Amino acid sequence: MQSWVDGQPASALASLKDRGLAYGDGLFETIAVKAGQPLLLDLHLQRLAHGCSRLAMVADHTLIRSELLAYAQAMGEGVLKLILTRGDSLRGYSFTAEAQPRRILQASPAAAYPQAYGAHGVQLFDCATRLAEQPLLAGLKHLNRLEQVIARSEWQDPAYAEGLMRDTSGRVIEGVFSNLFLVRDGGLITADLQRCGVAGVMRAALLTHAGQLGIPCQITDISLAQLRQADEVFLCNSVYGIWPVRAFADLSWPVGPLTRKLQGIARTLLDV
């Protein structure tokens, strides 16, 4: 399906002066679409609005919502990517409050991950690339993603479905395109994303649902030692749901009961 730029079918970026291209000055969302519905839409829009607020981008969120709904309807099924840039650049890094954000919608087919990743779990590559600590950008799904590009280039072996990223201080943070959860003594632990990392929409949804089920949830700094002591480990994102983690470096875990329970919830969230 053809992309849309600012609500109009387009195959090219209207302007070479776009700040998304020049500086990575913008945000994005990757949204699963089923039966014409964008899934977890409210959470995606909440994160986008939060990102706009943090980056001082003034966007028309009502318009964005209606475009996402219309585009998903036209797509039917697949993955919808929204890129929201700060629009065209003046000379240099400065921008004016009047800068009009540019909305780019792109469709791609539903992700074709092996079914085994969810069913039997995955092996994690140990990325040498560390996430830099930048509180001003932490948590946002912004367009400055060279760290992820470099980390993802560290392995080609398809035996690894994902890679584990630590920050420059050695804390365990997330996957390259997923968030990470540990299960310990029946409770969930996931990394504090105040210094780096992307605050995933599925992570947010799982924390909410786990809380409602009375499952203790801790958002905190995670050391390798804590990872070693975990009873279960899993990855999540808003496209594939949950993948149990079976192995990382010399560590291995079973696919445990809490992972399976949450996997059921994720499956429901990614269905219509």
Add this chain to the structure above:
Amino acid sequence: MQSWVDGQPASALASLKDRGLAYGDGLFETIAVKAGQPLLLDLHLQRLAHGCSRLAMVADHTLIRSELLAYAQAMGEGVLKLILTRGDSLRGYSFTAEAQPRRILQASPAAAYPQAYGAHGVQLFDCATRLAEQPLLAGLKHLNRLEQVIARSEWQDPAYAEGLMRDTSGRVIEGVFSNLFLVRDGGLITADLQRCGVAGVMRAALLTHAGQLGIPCQITDISLAQLRQADEVFLCNSVYGIWPVRAFADLSWPVGPLTRKLQGIARTLLDV
């Protein structure tokens, strides 16, 4: 003058799948052009080649050089911006070695900075935005520039020509779009850019010329205390040359003799 994309006149980015837009996955150079000549071209191309090597981008540097020369010839005078992206994206962060980098050339008029900046010096804003420490990206003029966008948005007062950026550990690094030099006891000091910062082309040229003149040059970590003790302070980049720094926070400096001497060299480098 119209932009070029991959050697062809174009007003739009050929593809919305470009990784420069999606991830800031690419590099750029901003080159002063006079009398149809791109200035400091060898240093710009050296930095670009180094960046390509660090980011595993395989580009045709002979072609890039010839395009820059032809475009500058057509421009006559102004500022030439080259954006080199990793080209179109596959799904996700991974890329193949065959990814064809995309070359985007843009022209803008010569920078219209007040003549007083060079003649009498400038005042530096004290940016609260800190540069994150990421050795994998340090020194490169890559497209992940949200830190500079945020830093530049901290001040609107035209009394400040530039802003001073420190890293998250408090080291004095650079300006938002300039490198910084201190003069102390007749020698030059500039920040070590192993953890963050952009290794500017004018910085490199000045270090070479100063070395040839027997001026001691130190590339090292710089503390605020060292800045306080500097005899002279100046900024540089490859578009405006050198601006003496007269004031920062409660500090002030005269426009000193070594600054003036190097300013003469920079002026020569930016002339044809």
